[in-house]
Amino acid sequence: GAGVSQTPSNKVTEKGKYVELRCDPISGHTALYWYRQSLGQGPEFLIYFQGTGAADDSGLPNDRFFAVRPEGSVSTLKIQRTERGDSAVYLCASSLEADINYEQYFGPGTRLTVT
Amino acid sequence: QKEVEQDPGPLSVPEGAIVSLNCTYSNSAFQYFMWYRQYSRKGPELLMYTYSSGNKEDGRFTAQVDKSSKYISLFIRDSQPSDSATYLCAIGKETSGSRLTFGEGTQLTVNP
Numbered sequence: 001g002a003g004v005s006q007t008p009s010n011k012v013t014e015k016g017k018y019v020e021l022r023c024d025p026i027s028g029h030t031a032l033y034w035y036r037q038s039l040g041q042g043p044e045f046l047i048y049f050q051g052t053g054a055a056d057d058s059g060l061p062n063d064r065f066f067a068v069r070p071e072g073s074v075s076t077l078k079i080q081r082t083e084r085g086d087s088a089v090y091l092c093a094s095s096l097e098a099d100i101n102y103e104q105y106f107g108p109g110t111r112l113t114v115t
Numbered sequence: 116q117k118e119v120e121q122d123p124g125p126l127s128v129p130e131g132a133i134v135s136l137n138c139t140y141s142n143s144a145f146q147y148f149m150w151y152r153q154y155s156r157k158g159p160e161l162l163m164y165t166y167s168s169g170n171k172e173d174g175r176f177t178a179q180v181d182k183s184s185k186y187i188s189l190f191i192r193d194s195q196p197s198d199s200a201t202y203l204c205a206i207g208k209e210t211s212g213s214r215l216t217f218g219e220g221t222q223l224t225v226n227p
Binding site: 044 | 119121123147149151156157158159160161164166203205207213214215216217218219220
């Protein structure tokens, strides 16, 4: 079956602009996670959803970052007033159900470059 | 101190070698352990998932967990050039809603 998909694969934006990154999880997976990976580092947790609600957003670096999952499937990560330090690969993962099924399956990521 | 420590390498081995990749962690509350493989410019791919201390084998891969020492390992037997990638350990705890904490990854090159 189809895996996790993310769009766009690459995004270049100017400092101060707004961006949206989209994640489409594996069908039937109720838990969805966002991570950020800087060059040479492992992924760092940002936020996760169980269903439509954000169950843990403690990894979001500041209030410029926001994520939604209005229908419990597709999620959008939104970044306002982008800064050069936001440049990274943004990874989305999904699992069957948080706190029960721990295996997370990742998408290919969106490479964000802020100039 | 980082919650998960992983030697970033790089590690270079000849084809057919046995590879040992390792991570240590600091918090005994961590309960489940995963290894991911990440090819350049791709997303992480789940290789192994273990929950208890001991060994788990899958083909050429063996994951080993020692909770008393807070030490996890991944062994790759008969390594192949196609194994060349970055290997990430990831750990989690039931109270954290399945969020994973990753090591920084070990870059492995298997030379033909």
